[in-house]
Amino acid sequence: MLARRHVLALSLWMAAHVVGCASEGIDVSTTFDPLTRFPAQASYVWDEAASQLPDDPRINQMDTDSLIREAANAEFAARGYRLATSGSANYRLSYDLAVHTWYGPDNSSSLGSLSLWLADASTKRRVWMGYVRAEVLVGLSREERLTRMRGAMARLLEKFPPAQRGD
Numbered sequence: 001m002l003a004r005r006h007v008l009a010l011s012l013w014m015a016a017h018v019v020g021c022a023s024e025g026i027d028v029s030t031t032f033d034p035l036t037r038f039p040a041q042a043s044y045v046w047d048e049a050a051s052q053l054p055d056d057p058r059i060n061q062m063d064t065d066s067l068i069r070e071a072a073n074a075e076f077a078a079r080g081y082r083l084a085t086s087g088s089a090n091y092r093l094s095y096d097l098a099v100h101t102w103y104g105p106d107n108s109s110s111l112g113s114l115s116l117w118l119a120d121a122s123t124k125r126r127v128w129m130g131y132v133r134a135e136v137l138v139g140l141s142r143e144e145r146l147t148r149m150r151g152a153m154a155r156l157l158e159k160f161p162p163a164q165r166g167d
Helices: 002-021 059-062 062-075 140-158
Strands: 026-032 041-047 081-084 090-101 108-120 128-135
Touching: 026 140, 062 090, 062 140, 090 140, 128 140
Parallel strands: 041 081, 041 090
Antiparallel strands: 026 128, 090 108, 108 128
């Protein structure tokens, strides 16, 4: 049974590694509600209750929450979506970060999965979802991590806001 789990973990690691090798080791995908009209400009707030980091003190030590928010805020702003500092907003933005680690006989590897969700503020319905997967690189400085996160967010939001048919 233990050998079977190791084979499965190794297979998953290999699949993730192959996927992660494409385009600088960062794999992205998005989906959206096709019935939602996305305006060229809008506002959002962070949904504190819905955003989640793994319960791991090492993640907090790397200032991961502020890196995610800083990179997302910059990329959304570049696309006309601004963080609301007061009052109401059109959308609520949240994320979920998970880290999966595989251990082998000679080394280990960690794959980070970041889910980013944009929900309509009035209906609370998710209208856009983005997913990023990449190998976790240890030993990077904060600036290197921020640069990598900004690159991932830029790729993730490359086609945001989504264009609907007839637009």
